Amino acid sequence: MQNAIDMTTRFRTEKENILIQSMRGQNILPICETFSRSAFDTLLAQSGCEAIRVYFSMDSSLKVKLVIVGVDGNKADILTPSNEKIAEDGQRCPDICPPGSALNS
Numbered sequence: 001m002q003n004a005i006d007m008t009t010r011f012r013t014e015k016e017n018i019l020i021q022s023m024r025g026q027n028i029l030p031i032c033e034t035f036s037r038s039a040f041d042t043l044l045a046q047s048g049c050e051a052i053r054v055y056f057s058m059d060s061s062l063k064v065k066l067v068i069v070g071v072d073g074n075k076a077d078i079l080t081p082s083n084e085k086i087a088e089d090g091q092r093c094p095d096i097c098p099p100g101s102a103l104n105s
Contacts, residue, residue, distance in 0.1 A: 001102070008103045023062070031097065031104055033066045033090035043070040046078050046085055053077060057088070066090055 008031075015029045043052060049070035057067045068087040070078040078085065098104060 005102050012104075026062075027094050028062060029064050030092045030094065032093045034093070034096070034098060035066075035068065035087050035090040039068070039087035039089075043068065043078075043085060043087060046070045048072040049078055051075075063092065065092060 012031060015031075016024045019028060040052065043049060050073050051071035053069050053071045055067040055069070057065050059065050065088065070085060072078050093104070
């Protein structure tokens with residue numbers, strides 16, 4: 001737990017410093033992103049799903065977001081033709097932030 005606290009604290013402290021000057025102060029990098037349990041249940045219920053993979057992505061306003069997919073026993077992404085089994089609609093903080101905890105305060 002202490003390692004997780006140290007790492008999230010370091011990220012909050014340094015996240016603006018790793019951006020080029022023109023991108024600072026625009027909430028490009030989130031502190032966290034919250035997904036519903038049903039998003040994970042859907043991914044994990046896929047036939048052959050043995051793990052979850054998280055990708056960093058960027059929306060049209062250049063905000064970093066997470067895309068989450070199931071992973072099979074061969075360590076390959078499980079992707080359906082319609083991409084219905086991908087979680088990409090998490091609540092991004094900022095703007096929708098959780099209550100304070102040791103990991104985000």
